[in-house]
Amino acid sequence: MDTDPVDPRDPEALVASAAPSPEDVRRMLAGVMDPELHASIVDLGMVDDVSVEPNGDVVVNIALTTLGCPLRAEIKKEVQSKVRGLPGVAEVAVHYVEMTQEQRTAAMQAARWNAHENAPSTEIAATTRVLAIASGKGGVGKSSVTVNLAAALAARGLTVGILDADIWGFSVPRMLGVEGRLSGEDGKILPNRVPVPRAAAAANAESEAEGTIEVVSMGFLVDDESTALMWRGLILTKALEQFLTDVRWGALDYLLVDMPPGTGDVQMGLARLLPQTEMLVVTTPALAAQRVATRVADMARRSYLKVIGVVENMSEFVAPDGQHFALFGSGGGAALAAESGAPLVASIPLEPALSEGSDAGTPVAWAHPDSPAAAAFHDLAAQIVLELLPPVEMAGCTARIFELATANLAEIDAARAQT
Numbered sequence: 001m002d003t004d005p006v007d008p009r010d011p012e013a014l015v016a017s018a019a020p021s022p023e024d025v026r027r028m029l030a031g032v033m034d035p036e037l038h039a040s041i042v043d044l045g046m047v048d049d050v051s052v053e054p055n056g057d058v059v060v061n062i063a064l065t066t067l068g069c070p071l072r073a074e075i076k077k078e079v080q081s082k083v084r085g086l087p088g089v090a091e092v093a094v095h096y097v098e099m100t101q102e103q104r105t106a107a108m109q110a111a112r113w114n115a116h117e118n119a120p121s122t123e124i125a126a127t128t129r130v131l132a133i134a135s136g137k138g139g140v141g142k143s144s145v146t147v148n149l150a151a152a153l154a155a156r157g158l159t160v161g162i163l164d165a166d167i168w169g170f171s172v173p174r175m176l177g178v179e180g181r182l183s184g185e186d187g188k189i190l191p192n193r194v195p196v197p198r199a200a201a202a203a204n205a206e207s208e209a210e211g212t213i214e215v216v217s218m219g220f221l222v223d224d225e226s227t228a229l230m231w232r233g234l235i236l237t238k239a240l241e242q243f244l245t246d247v248r249w250g251a252l253d254y255l256l257v258d259m260p261p262g263t264g265d266v267q268m269g270l271a272r273l274l275p276q277t278e279m280l281v282v283t284t285p286a287l288a289a290q291r292v293a294t295r296v297a298d299m300a301r302r303s304y305l306k307v308i309g310v311v312e313n314m315s316e317f318v319a320p321d322g323q324h325f326a327l328f329g330s331g332g333g334a335a336l337a338a339e340s341g342a343p344l345v346a347s348i349p350l351e352p353a354l355s356e357g358s359d360a361g362t363p364v365a366w367a368h369p370d371s372p373a374a375a376a377f378h379d380l381a382a383q384i385v386l387e388l389l390p391p392v393e394m395a396g397c398t399a400r401i402f403e404l405a406t407a408n409l410a411e412i413d414a415a416r417a418q419t
């Protein structure tokens with residue numbers, strides 16, 4: 001059969017070439033976790049069928065253990081949100097089908113296998129939301145955003161982990177006022193715990209729960225920065241893996257990962273180890289910074305990580321008399337948002353209190369919650385919790401299956417021993 005060459009001026013053909021393949025959609029869906037079965041919905045066999053129209057409309061059939069599953073609305077939202085993170089996607093429709101008896105058995109087996117084999121592979125629970133904070137280059141305030149966002153989330157009563165993987169400058173411990181080595185227990189590393197100061201919690205808390213930040217920095221491993229700078233790809237990826245597997249993180253609502261600037265090994269390692277990771281990209285208003293940040297967003301997409309938003313830092317400086325000064329130019333955040341297709345979710349003004357807070361070891365989001373920069377971080381935290389990446393709630397439809405799945409691991413061992 002002859003195939004006509006694609007006419008690049010044909011709008012239909014252009015749209016067609018922009019639509020993702022069903023395989024792309026499946027790879028993106030590997031990042032949707034079933035919080036009860038502790039595995040990705042792809043591994044559990046819940047992604048029954050995926051089709052993509054030439055115009056970018058995607059239809060996903062999700063197989064549920066039971067059609068009356070109370071989690072189905074949650075799963076649908078999650079599937080739609082992830083798939084929309086792929087370039088070229090228009091509408092995303094989710095249909096449900098009920099698993100056949102064989103599928104149910106297979107899902108249960110996959111869950112058992114996962115509980116047995118994979119669960120210890122990282123210490124990060126399937127219910128933990130993972131957010132990588134990335135930038136194209138250093139010095140744009142990525143670590144400041146990580147720390148203050150963590151502080152604002154923790155002030156809401158949430159438990160937030162920070163993994164400081166920014167090899168070019170381990171600034172997170174200093175910004176939170178934690179120094180020194182990590183301690184260990186039963187062969188596991190314990191994070192440094194930073195409780196929310198009482199005053200900061202009272203100003204923002206929505207719940208009675210006491211928020212904390214659990215910090216681990218790769219910088220705790222090395223004696224001086226020049227050692228760290230010698231680390232390259234493989235070592236970095238190994239270190240990341242070690243911090244995800246050997247640290248006793250506990251039950252985190254969020255894990256924020258302060259990424260090394262630029263694209264590369266750590267990003268790919270994270271995508272492999274924690275496919276549920278989503279990303280915030282930080283840039284300054286300068287257009288040059290935005291250009292390098294665009295590459296980071298592109299690379300995230302290629303690793304099937306969803307970029308949930310763009311943060312512009314060092315936006316205008318507001319003088320005490322109310323005058324605005326755009327010291328670092330303007331438009332970088334909006335340009336990156338337009339180019340990457342992710343929304344501009346925060347503009348953090350340039351503010352002396354922010355860097356003073358970092359030097360003093362008390363994030364501005366805690367020390368001066370009413371300052372414009374702190375207010376921007378609290379607003380960003382609210383968007384994340386309420387809309388962009390809400391904490392995972394356990395509401396069971398598969399809990400019974402999970403019980404079954406984990407109850408008889410011995411049986412699986414026995415079966416496996418026979419093969």
Ligand code: ADP
Pocket residue numbers: 135137138139140141142143144145169171313314315348349350351352354355356358373
């Ligand atoms: P990165 O992690 O991107 O290298 P940092 O978060 O370490 O950047 O910030 C670099 C410097 O800029 C730090 O001294 C920090 O205190 C300062 N800084 C960052 N954001 C702001 C801001 N909005 N206002 C004032 N100073 C800032």
